[in-house]
Amino acid sequence: MNRKKSEKYNRIIAAATKMFAEKGYYKTRISEIAREAGIADGTIYIYFSHKDQILIALFEEKMQEVLDNMKRQIGLEDDPLAKIERFALTHLRLIEDNKDMAEIIQVELRQSSKFMKNYHNLKFSQYLDLIEDIIREGQKKNLIKKEVIPSIAKRAFFGALDEMSRYWVLSKSHKYDIETAAKQINSYFIHGIKT
Amino acid sequence: MNRKKSEKYNRIIAAATKMFAEKGYYKTRISEIAREAGIADGTIYIYFSHKDQILIALFEEKMQEVLDNMKRQIGLEDDPLAKIERFALTHLRLIEDNKDMAEIIQVELRQSSKFMKNYHNLKFSQYLDLIEDIIREGQKKNLIKKEVIPSIAKRAFFGALDEMSRYWVLSKSHKYDIETAAKQINSYFIHGIKT
């Protein structure tokens, strides 16, 4: 049987997503994940060799979804500047619709290198590179200034979105909605880089 | 005696800064901090009631320094747009000059709410608010567009810098220097918001 498709496997990932978001990786007990998933502690070790494997699997699954979704969305636009706008909106909507996942990526993914020696988050780099590619394309079409360094611009743009996400995820009430935030960030950034 | 001024207190903070940056809060043992500081394990508990108090004290000390330094730096400029430029450069230089501290703020501060129930990072908010104030000032002087929402813009700008910091802190070699990065980010952002 394919472990990935097993019902239990998915239940464990779902339970871990909820618990890690709530208490963080270290404060979450295996027994809590098991209880949340409605299974015995030992069952988790049929599907995962160690606690950290749950977190890694969780990253991989979620990031793949996020990546696929974003590729699909920016594929709907032709104009590089429109792609950038759609990136922002899609990213922030994703955060709004997947708070637990967003919180884990915000908080745990960032420190994952600290406890998982050789876990390099390829998917995350690929996600960032989507922006870099759009910028290069925009430069080729003369829509974006040649002086813009794509690898800096991608981080600046992603960083802006990411900081908004952090605010979204960590505070209860918000002064403005996702659409407004996306529009603002796009406006700063697009004006800043276009020819 | 003032605990804050004690030599041992400072040695513990310094040792913790090094170890937390290297291994992360959870993976760092009290005994490792003690060894690094050249004292006995028990001595730490003369100065700090619990392990998490070391991290909190560390945040407070470092953030106060960062905040004071930034206020001094932006105080050197009159023009709001020049203040923003100086903010970026100062922030990135600080990261470059204090890698351990930067790494802790990047990684541990972000997840601190997860294990310290009621630790609200006031200093961090104040730091962000420096940007918001500059933007409001710029709007008053008609240098920055009225449509710019200061509380969104501050996060966007800080986020851009912060993502650059993350790259700086987490990767060994860099394609470009701090000055280039600051110049790029400033150029996008200033163009994006100015009237």
Add this chain to the structure above:
DNA sequence: TAGTAATGTGAACGATTATTCATTTTTAGC
């Protein structure tokens, strides 16, 4: 339906580690 493999269980284990505290060492006043 019996037999067997796969899956699931949860109590017990053992390793880890923050914290304590009885004891020792240092400091400071006289």
Add this chain to the structure above:
DNA sequence: GCTAAAAATGAATAATCGTTCACATTACTA
């Protein structure tokens, strides 16, 4: 140089939790 308080020590403690495994249950096959 004596004394008491303060500071420091580090071995012992106690609690925590990831992981295991002997046993139980369920699913599958013929």
